[in-house]
Amino acid sequence: MRRFLVRRFVFLLITLWLVSILVFALSRASGDPRLLYVDPYTTQQDFAAMGRQMGLDRPLAVQYLMWVGRVLRGDLGRSLREARPVREAILERVPTTFQLAGLGWLFIMLSGIPLGVLAAVKRGTTIDYIARMLVTCGQSLPQFWLGIVLILLFSVTLGWLPSGRKEGGPSHYVLPLLVIGPFTAAGTLRLVRAAMIQALDSEYIKFARAKGVRPSIVVWKHALRNAIITPLTYSALILAHLLTGTVLVETVFAWPGLGRLAIIAVNQNDFPLLTGIVLFFATIFLVINFVVDIVYAYVDPRIRYM
């Protein structure tokens, strides 16, 4: 276990390092970083002074290290359009995004797992086939389009639900959740179903049945416990996926979160802001991946030796 932990941790660090190099290289490839800050009143001397201040006269490797040092201390630079530190702009919007992603995750788990179990138990029946068709439909619905259609139907035509914008009130969450749901819930359903089918066909389930254990306990305790490992791993990845996926949902519903901020940054060419958000998301994404692997290995000892 220790060896696995260390190995996995080293991999996490290497990946983070690669991401940082990628972001740094791209920020340099996009042109002289000073140009982002230049206005009509900047003189030649100011320009040169900015270069020295930013360390542009030093070798690239040194510049990279300086940049990493700043990032590690939590200094992500200043946003160009918002005229304030990137960190401030990000932290301000973190709760909104996490709320949405967290609720979406809950919604997905509460719909995907029971439906997956149901489909597996009722294998080959109408319920199973409906579930399977829903899976394929759910996975092929473009989220951004689904959001627009839902807004068109429920907000514009029927006027039942607000078209997003978090202003309080639970009704604002309904449409965004309906958009986040189908795609990933479908994936969860598919995984749970496959794992449950495998579990239900195994010897210990036959034994439990033969022993006279109640069917509900066989399904929900014996089988699900073994079948849940893969979906559980997947579920944390869903959370990671949801966090970056909020870029879409927040754009469609004008939700004041990090994802929308990222798109605003793209549209306004606000490079420091965008790289800040990407570094933030990527770190969370990778750390979640790391934690999942560890939990996975803890729950299922077979993994450790792979």
Add this chain to the structure above:
Amino acid sequence: MEGCATLGSAARRPTSVLARWYRFTLRWPVFPGFVLSLLVLVGIFAPWIAPHSPTQASLLDRITPPAWYAEGSSKYILGADHQGRDVLSRLVYGARITLLVASTVIVAAGVLGMTLGMLAGYIGGIVDELIMRGVDVILTLPLLLVALVFVIAFGQSIFLLVGLLAVFSWGNFARQVRGEVLQLRTMDYVALSKVAGAPTMWTIYKHILPGVTSTVTIVASVAAGGVIMTEATLSFLGAGVPPPTPSWGSMVSEGRLYLTSAWWIAFFPGLAIFLVVMSLFFFADWVRDRLDPRLRQLM
């Protein structure tokens, strides 16, 4: 498979209409086949099919509703958008872009992934470790965000889009192929080839490659839907196909602003994405069933 595995839970024959229909579509993918061949034909013959130019604006006709509305005109069957461009023609040319991007990406990612996967599986050791960790890195990076950074650094372009999608898609090919190769390399005919003194590359080309083609086909058919979806998503976010080239994703994005007055601008391209991706997924199921019956049980 069903017979031997289901002693405990008793194999149930599907009886309902729905179940039969589902089985039927798995066996004969009529609907997906229809949608996909339509996509290919429309994509190839776009200039002959499209009634108007996809980029020619005609401001007098802006937001003309589809033909079945009283105010609609038969000139624009699916209506005209906010610049007076024919939605149908843009859809048709959008099919071409979708087809072009998806096929280029799948071929590039497939060749790259297959080559690296075979090397990793066959040679093993440090090569394997390097390649597979590379796959891990790629599969753990959030594509959407990385793409945004690339776009802001280099600007929108179709080459960038294809490159990014290909780089992010070869991982699955490599993983699956490697798994397959690990089994193939234990085969006697591979060992014999080695004994006969064949160079490594020759053995891979002659004896390993034919064994992984069905795996590659399966992965490609599954990946195609995902690639189209990602392309549409990136185009929707303004990080994909640059305007004025009509891409379904960017059409939805443009139409979003006119949702209350002209729903058809955003609706039809989204529907097209949905139908094509769904067809590809069903088609992928079918391909997998044909080529690898082992997996049939797990849908």
